[in-house]
Amino acid sequence: MKNIKMIIEYDGSRYLGWQRLGDSDRTIQGKLENVISEMTESKIEIIGSGRTDAGTHARGQVANFKTTSSMKLQEMQAYINHYLPQDIVVKELDQVHERFHSRYNAIGKKYIYYIWNSSIPSVFDRKYIFYYPESLDISKMNLGCSRLVGSHDFIGFSSLKKSKKSTIRIIDDISIQREQDILKFIFIGDGFLYNMIRIIVGTLLEIGKGSMEPEYIDEIFKSKTRSNAGFTVPAQGLFLEEVYY
Amino acid sequence: MKNIKMIIEYDGSRYLGWQRLGDSDRTIQGKLENVISEMTESKIEIIGSGRTDAGTHARGQVANFKTTSSMKLQEMQAYINHYLPQDIVVKELDQVHERFHSRYNAIGKKYIYYIWNSSIPSVFDRKYIFYYPESLDISKMNLGCSRLVGSHDFIGFSSLKKSKKSTIRIIDDISIQREQDILKFIFIGDGFLYNMIRIIVGTLLEIGKGSMEPEYIDEIFKSKTRSNAGFTVPAQGLFLEEVYY
Numbered sequence: 001m002k003n004i005k006m007i008i009e010y011d012g013s014r015y016l017g018w019q020r021l022g023d024s025d026r027t028i029q030g031k032l033e034n035v036i037s038e039m040t041e042s043k044i045e046i047i048g049s050g051r052t053d054a055g056t057h058a059r060g061q062v063a064n065f066k067t068t069s070s071m072k073l074q075e076m077q078a079y080i081n082h083y084l085p086q087d088i089v090v091k092e093l094d095q096v097h098e099r100f101h102s103r104y105n106a107i108g109k110k111y112i113y114y115i116w117n118s119s120i121p122s123v124f125d126r127k128y129i130f131y132y133p134e135s136l137d138i139s140k141m142n143l144g145c146s147r148l149v150g151s152h153d154f155i156g157f158s159s160l161k162k163s164k165k166s167t168i169r170i171i172d173d174i175s176i177q178r179e180q181d182i183l184k185f186i187f188i189g190d191g192f193l194y195n196m197i198r199i200i201v202g203t204l205l206e207i208g209k210g211s212m213e214p215e216y217i218d219e220i221f222k223s224k225t226r227s228n229a230g231f232t233v234p235a236q237g238l239f240l241e242e243v244y245y
Numbered sequence: 246m247k248n249i250k251m252i253i254e255y256d257g258s259r260y261l262g263w264q265r266l267g268d269s270d271r272t273i274q275g276k277l278e279n280v281i282s283e284m285t286e287s288k289i290e291i292i293g294s295g296r297t298d299a300g301t302h303a304r305g306q307v308a309n310f311k312t313t314s315s316m317k318l319q320e321m322q323a324y325i326n327h328y329l330p331q332d333i334v335v336k337e338l339d340q341v342h343e344r345f346h347s348r349y350n351a352i353g354k355k356y357i358y359y360i361w362n363s364s365i366p367s368v369f370d371r372k373y374i375f376y377y378p379e380s381l382d383i384s385k386m387n388l389g390c391s392r393l394v395g396s397h398d399f400i401g402f403s404s405l406k407k408s409k410k411s412t413i414r415i416i417d418d419i420s421i422q423r424e425q426d427i428l429k430f431i432f433i434g435d436g437f438l439y440n441m442i443r444i445i446v447g448t449l450l451e452i453g454k455g456s457m458e459p460e461y462i463d464e465i466f467k468s469k470t471r472s473n474a475g476f477t478v479p480a481q482g483l484f485l486e487e488v489y490y
Contacts (some may be wrong), residue, residue: 009368072381081366089368121326121336123254124302125375 001066004076005096006046008032008061011087013127013236018052018061028052028088033065035083039076040069042199049102049243053195054236057128060091060110060242064102064227100245108172108244113201114237118181127184130237136183136208138176143214144207145174146198156220157200157229158193167193174200186241195232203230246311250341251291253277253306256332258372263306275296276310278373280328285314294347294354296486297377298440300480302373303356305336305487309347340471345490353417353489356432356466357440358446359482363426373481374427381428383421383454388459389418389452393445400473401465402445403438412438418447431486442479448475 010028020030029048036044045244046065052058069076077093083092114129118123121131148171155167171189178184203220206212212230220228255273263382265274274293280291290351291310297303315319322338353470359374366376393416416434430442430446448465452456457475463471 001312011368059369086366086371089366119332120336121334122331123256126331128369242314 001068001098003064003066003096003098003100004073005062005100005102006032006059006090007063007092007173008063008090009091010058010073011055011127012052012055013061015054015088016056017056018048018050018058028058028061028062031084031088032080035080036065036067038083039071040067042067047102049106050191052240053198053235053238056240057236058240060193061240062102062106062243062245064100065098066098077230078219079241102243103245106191106243108188108190109137110194110242110244111192112235112241113185113187113197114239114241115183115185115201115205115233116181117178117183120181122181125182127236129238130233132205132233134205134209136205137210138208140210140214141176141204141208144204144217145176147214147217149175153219154196154222156224156226157196157203158226159195159232160193163193166245169193169196176204198232198239199226199229199234201230201233201237205233206230246313246343248309248343248345250307250309250310250339250345250347251277251325251335252337252357253303253308254334254336255303256308256372257297257300257302260299261331262299262301263293263295263303263373273303273306274308275335276329277325281312282323283328284316285312285322287312292347294351295436297485298352298443298480298483301313301346302481303485304432306485307347307351307488307490309341309345311343311410333404335438336418347488350490351436351488353433354437354485355487355489356437356442357484358430358432358442358478359484359488360428360450360478361426362423362428365426367426368429373484375478377450379454381450382455383423383434383453383456385459386421386449387451389462390421390447392459392462393419398469399438401443401469401471402441402448403423403471404440404444404477405438408438414438414441420447442483443477443480444474445469446475446478446482450478451475 013084016026018028018046020027044065047126048063080090116131117131153168173188175186207214261271263273263274289310291308361374361376364378396415398413398436402420416432420431452459
């Protein structure tokens with residue numbers, strides 16, 4: 001039995017997200033499982049490093065599957081990319097240790113959220129960026145970031161109603177980089193709750209435009225109340241960049 | 246009477262090209278004229294620096310129009326961008342000398358053609374790049390470029406059947422730049438015939454993969470025969486980058 005690890009890039013625009021829902025063909029996992037099952041002539045289940053929301057993109061999603069197929073790795077990758085739609089690509093495909101598990105073995109993730117911060121919108125990036133023309137005080141936003149980094153209960157920054165599982169997560173770093181009209185919010189952490197990055201970015205934008213003070217982050221942690229945090233920025237600006245093992 | 250010059254960015258994917266055809270709403274010129282006519286409450290005709298083909302994009306198309314409107318320039322730009330579809334944006338708008346003419350006064354143009362040259366296709370650039378995975382000999386292609394640069398009758402590199410007007414054009418420079426998996430073909434010249442850039446790129450690709458010798462460029466010039474040149478690469482990779490005045 002071979003254990004195959006893939007690094008996957010996808011444009012999430014027309015999908016309901018990573019996770020297969022019933023027989024839906026409108027998920028990334030579903031598309032991949034259909035193609036790989038046909039290739040190996042057996043029902044294949046693939047394990048992703050985690051879900052991504054509807055509309056969220058990936059440059060480095062990781063998933064693995066097990067197969068007894070005797071196909072060469074290069075042939076597998078060519079077959080899969082040939083039959084996948086143009087908005088999903090397997091960038092790398094390797095055989096790994098039989099116990100490798102994309103979800104359990106992940107030790108961290110990097111996400112990037114892209115904002116187009118200019119009075120003139122962008123034509124070519126419009127599907128992969130959130131257009132937010134307000135002028136922003138980056139130094140205040142950085143003060144907000146420093147209050148978010150570390151180990152916290154992030155339930156107030158999540159769309160989860162309640163959770164039986166722990167909602168404590170560690171954010172190792174948030175950095176905000178400007179490249180001309182583009183603002184990149186780079187998140188590195190051990191894992192992220194449902195909508196957590198999008199709510200944190202919305203909160204940082206409210207701090208940046210002056211409608212919230214950086215210190216108020218602590219109140220959101222204390223109150224554990226979603227409605228105290230900022231708005232949820234749209235999924236189209238969010239990219240799963242890399243999964244660390 | 247004010248003469249207004251605009252620099253326009255557009256995603257040509259869903260359009261029939263720059264030039265208004267009858268009442269068609271599926272041209273860039275048509276979209277702009279409709280919005281600007283509504284804004285000024287008068288029938289406005291805009292003059293572009295030149296046509297772009299169906300599916301071709303622009304980062305720096307230039308056009309001008311005349312109006313007696315008393316609106317401020319900034320308000321005009323905001324109005325136009327508000328009512329234009331998301332795939333067309335007026336990046337700059339200025340009042341210029343009354344005799345400025347976008348087409349007659351243009352002294353040169355820069356176009357870039359983008360190729361994704363890798364065995365693995367690209368997800369995010371797929372609509373703005375031509376996927377061509379063959380391995381290419383760039384030094385041979387550069388030899389081809391040096392035979393193209395200069396003043397020539399480019400009729401053999403055009404889709405024009407016959408032309409009453411001169412088909413002699415000057416190419417000042419063609420440079421081929423690689424940035425990882427992306428190949429950029431940068432053209433600077435006084436003007437380009439119908440499909441000329443796309444046929445030159447197709448010809449250079451045939452030279453790059455070894456199915457044509459660089460010297461054969463001279464034969465195409467001599468024979469003035471389109472069928473001797475290479476294939477026409479698709480419009481989706483072509484950008485009008487800048488118009489020089």
